[in-house]
Amino acid sequence: MSIAEKIKSLKEELPDGVELVAVSKTCPAADIMEAYNAGQRVFGESRVQEMTAKYEELPKDIRWHLIGHLQTNKVKYIAPFVSLVQSVDSAKLLNVIDAEALKNSRTIDVLLEIYIAHEETKFGWDETELFDYLNSGKYKELSNIRFRGVMGIATYTDREEQTKNEFLHLRGLYEKLRHGFFGDDFNIISMGMTGDYPLAVECGSNMVRVGSYIFGERQYAK
Numbered sequence: 001m002s003i004a005e006k007i008k009s010l011k012e013e014l015p016d017g018v019e020l021v022a023v024s025k026t027c028p029a030a031d032i033m034e035a036y037n038a039g040q041r042v043f044g045e046s047r048v049q050e051m052t053a054k055y056e057e058l059p060k061d062i063r064w065h066l067i068g069h070l071q072t073n074k075v076k077y078i079a080p081f082v083s084l085v086q087s088v089d090s091a092k093l094l095n096v097i098d099a100e101a102l103k104n105s106r107t108i109d110v111l112l113e114i115y116i117a118h119e120e121t122k123f124g125w126d127e128t129e130l131f132d133y134l135n136s137g138k139y140k141e142l143s144n145i146r147f148r149g150v151m152g153i154a155t156y157t158d159r160e161e162q163t164k165n166e167f168l169h170l171r172g173l174y175e176k177l178r179h180g181f182f183g184d185d186f187n188i189i190s191m192g193m194t195g196d197y198p199l200a201v202e203c204g205s206n207m208v209r210v211g212s213y214i215f216g217e218r219q220y221a222k
């Protein structure tokens, strides 16, 4: 199947209300354009420099999501245009995003990336740390940030039961945060990638981040 056909079949497969983020990291602009011409408008990138270069080059109605770890000193490069920062994992990063959003006269939408996997390598808030921060009330001072939901990456495993438990856990946490702190604007559960998006949707995901299924295996430059 071509990239365009993959986009179309995914959109047919996903239930209404589940947003498809096409993860285009390492993909050339021509591949993104093929997806764009098939109607895809939301793309996810992991690296600031790559996302900024693609933003400059590609149509301006693309909505760019940052999904990879974000360093505070790089926020300024994406603050003018980023549509959603999915990978917010610290209070320090929230403060910087808020300040850069203000400089650009914008409100920036963010997801709280939660550490749900049983692996050492994943980023995200530890839950105790997150609740300590939220209970401090400091997030209320961030007037140029809109908290939209949660993002999580499940453990890379073929044990479906474990993946499912991690997704259900994230969903439960989302409900707690929505009802305990944020309210109606907080309505996004970003979970599910190429290997596990059908299970994620079953567990309540309403935003899936799919890369290699659409664009093929990634070729990393050496």
Ligand SMILES: *Cc1c(COP(=O)(O)O)cnc(C)c1O
Residues within 6 Å of the ligand: 023, 025, 046, 067, 068, 153, 193, 194, 195, 209, 210, 211, 212, 213
């Ligand atoms: C790369 C990446 C994806 C997409 O992964 P695939 O397995 O290629 O679909 C999704 N989410 C995050 C955070 C990623 O870094």
